Amino acid sequence: MNRPGQALADGWTIARRNLIRIKRVPDLLVGSIVSPIMFVLLFAFVFGGSISLPGAPEVDPALYRQFLIAGIFAQTMIFGATITGSGMAQDLKTGIIDRFRSLPMAPSAVLVGRTTADVVNNVLTVFIMSLTGLAVGWRITSSVAEAVLGYGLLLFFAYCISWLMAYVGLLVRTPEVFNNASFIVIFPLTFIANTFVPSENLPGPLRAFAEWNPVSSVTQAARELFGNIIPGTPPPTAWPLQNPVLYTLVWGVLLLVIFVPLTVRQYQRAAAR
Template identity: 65%
Template sequence: MSALAATASDSWTITKRNLIKVKRVPDLIVFATLSPIMFVLLFRYVFGGAINVPGGLPYAEFLLPGIFAQTVVFGATVTGASIAEDLQKGLIDRFRSLPMSRSAVLIGRTVADLGLNAISIAVMALTGLVVGWRVRSSVGEAIAGFLLLLLFAFAVSWVMALVGLLVRTPEVVNNASFIVIFPATFVAITFVPLEAFPSVLRPIAEWNPVSAVVQASRELFGNTLPGFPQTDAGSLENPVVYTLIWMVALLVVFVPLAVRQYLRTSTR
């Protein structure tokens, strides 16, 4: 068996192990789905009436792509916390004793979390349809929108994998991730239009990769209007391309860093 085939086989084994764990601990799925449902209902019915979207776009259609993006980014933090937990419990040492690819542990973890994010998006999409969200584009574009969200989450998962290997305690991973990701998802066009930001924060919101993911999703789902948002920022004029650039950059930088850190950690 070639090295690539062996890595793929080992990665699939670890992926199945992580997914079986979710099956045995249903709380993970429950809380992963309740949180996005809560955000959808909260912003749709509590804040939706106070937020004006230029052009008369229904707020539900403006909101859902933003909720999708926020949820998958937060969902990627599970990768770091899970790896830190495995380190804490000594599971990584057991994997090290097995004749398996070293990168398989990280690949299996990130792919399994990709599956959890897919479940969360499916639940949110159904909730969105109930509260008034509609897809105005073609089936192919809608599928591309969902794939773009999941692939961006996959790239962020590798960042969180490195964090989990460096920090090594789930609680610190969660706290550190919250400090960075919470402002990153709110200083973006996730819940409010770009025009609502003060001049100091507007450039940050324009070039925030989360804004690009949100805008790309809105365009692919048909949840936007011509000339909206009003900006000259290339990140929002070509959001799909900008998002793909970010995804590639994150994977190119953080996959080798995470694998190298895993090798260092597992040999301690």
């Protein structure tokens, strides 16, 4: 087998290992599902009754739930991506990376395998989240093709964030430190966005941050592709939200271009200590 083919096969071997782990340690999956379900219930039934949407004549919890679900998807995907980072830190800690490094496998395989398995994790998560959404009254009103595109974009964006998280995980080396560090980044990123509140409702500087935040654009794209834009909503004024698919793709590609090589290098460096 040639080099790239071999690297892919190695990546698949590692992905299988991580998939078995998802099956054997369902706590991780459960953990990444329970908190988003709580968020859905919290926002749908507690905060939702008091958040006004531009375009809607009055506060309407049922309408808010249509708005909310795409935001919850985006947040869940990014939380899911953190599993990649804590997983890498965990592997470094247990010494299994030493075993991998002593084998004649492609250096990228451990990362390719890990991020691939985490996509599967995210697919399972988004499936459960969709069921939760349907249960609280959320509906997809667009075509099947658009819906598939919406899910695809969410998963792609999560995959790109996974590489960033893998880099951070290899940098900090301990799962506990990683979890603390990632929360400091993830909370502002997923809350100062149009995920739970329309960005128009935010004060000046926060609004600008939210409008250029890729979490907002992936949320906006999902809303459009699922047909969840509330009728009567004024069109967005910021360019990223006017072109959410393109803006999200640009961010994703940028993340990959920067963090794939950086992470592979960090992996080799982190393991060689």
